[in-house]
Amino acid sequence: MATSDQLLVVIDPVARHGDGESVRIAKDVLSAGAATKVCLPEGPEEFARALGRRGSRRPVVVGDDRAxxxxxxxLHRRRELGTTGLSLVPVGAALSLARSLGVPTGAVAAARAxxxxxxxxxxxxxxxSDGVVLGDLRIPSLPALPSGHGAPSATRDATPVRPWLRMRKSLVRTLAARPPRITTPHGPxxxxxxxxxxxxxxxxxxxxxxxxxxGDPGLAEVEVRPVSVGAEAAPLRAAGRxxxxxxxxxRYRADAVVKGPVRTRTWVxxxxxxxxxxxxxxxxxVPEER
Known part of the structure; x- marks a missing residue:
């Protein structure tokens, strides 16, 4: 069997737990058309280990833009991108990068591709710093909230409590869930x-x-939007390597990830x-509906 017909299907845990039906459809279509080995990593380390042990199989990532x-x-940091082609079956909520690259976002259409x-x-x-950007880069970008912080839980206590104790518990939950204050610079x-x-x-x-x-092959399109004074200022544009x-x-947003702060950064x-x-x-x- 040809090497291209042997696939290593690496299913991101977020996709597996978030949309099991799309994952099942993708596995069925891929298995019907090629010899597949399916890996179910539970975290980044297992994800990296699975890719490292792909052998001659072509890796297929089932997951979102972050996957x-x-x-x-x-693969870039292992200097293996030049010899390893990737395939993607987009599954998840964050798929804007996949769409911009031309990957179908329906499970059947993507698996057929x-x-x-x-x-x-x-x-x-x-x-x-050896980081990579596949799509768009934007500066500045608002800082992301630390993971694990969100709105207070709406779950009620299972057992009745006295009013003052309920109030105390509610206050504790609110304080624990409140994200730390992040200072965002105002102005340009x-x-x-x-x-x-x-x-x-x-x-x-x-x-x-x-x-x-x-931009064109080998070039990036750069646009700077100056602060307007009176009439709207025209963007400044250039193309280069x-x-x-x-x-x-x-801070800057590279694809879906906010990075920084830094004082200088060069991209090539x-x-x-x-x-x-x-x-x-x-x-x-055109994305195919499931």
Whole structure:
């Protein structure tokens, strides 16, 4: 049997616990069309171990955007992206990256694309800390709330309690659930943005935001939105291979992940650095409803 017909299906635990029906459909379609080995990792370490033991099998990630990003990051840091093509069956709530890349978001259509599609080489944005960006990069980005914090529980006590004790318990739950205060800077950012060594905007010109998106092969499209004074200011645009942002501490959103704060960061486009299986016709398809 050809190597391309041997699949390692790595099912992200979030997908497995969140949408078991889509996972089952994907497994059935993939198993009917190829020899599959299914891995059910329970966490990041087992996820990494499964990819590391893939042998000659083509890895298929069943999960959301974060699962895909995790797989690409692992293979990039092992310097194995050049020889390992990835396939994705999107399952979960966060699928905007998968859609932008042209992966069908219906379980059946995505699984068929894995079996019948073709590998397309895509650019990768790599930063100076060895992080990767598959899609869009945006600066600044509001800080994410720490995990584990949310609204107070609405569950009532199973046994009756005295009013003063109920009030005390409610207060404790509220205080425990209240997230720590995060100071978000008000007003515009002051950043220096350089594209291939040419300064697009400097620290003396406040900006509302910066975005970096994939452009022509080997290039990134950079857009800086200056703060408008009176009439709306036109965005500043440039295309290049190397983008450096520096200034006061800033956070940025790379794909679905908020990172930072940092004072300077450089991203470089790595042309055709990774391969993703996409539908054979156009590389894009209309999502199929389950």
């Amino acid at each position: 895909l990003l995790r797989a690409v990051t692992l 894995v079996l019948d599609g073709v590998e397309r080489r895509l650019d990768l944005l790599v930063d100076d 950012s002051r950043l220096r943005v350089e594209v291939d060594g040419v300064t697009l905007v400097d620290l003396d010109q406040p900006v509302e935001g910066v975005s970096v998106t994939p 190397r983008v450096t942002v520096s200034g006061a501490d800033f 486009v790595s042309e055709g650095a990774w391969g993703l299986t996409l539908p054979a016709a156009t590389g894009r398809t």
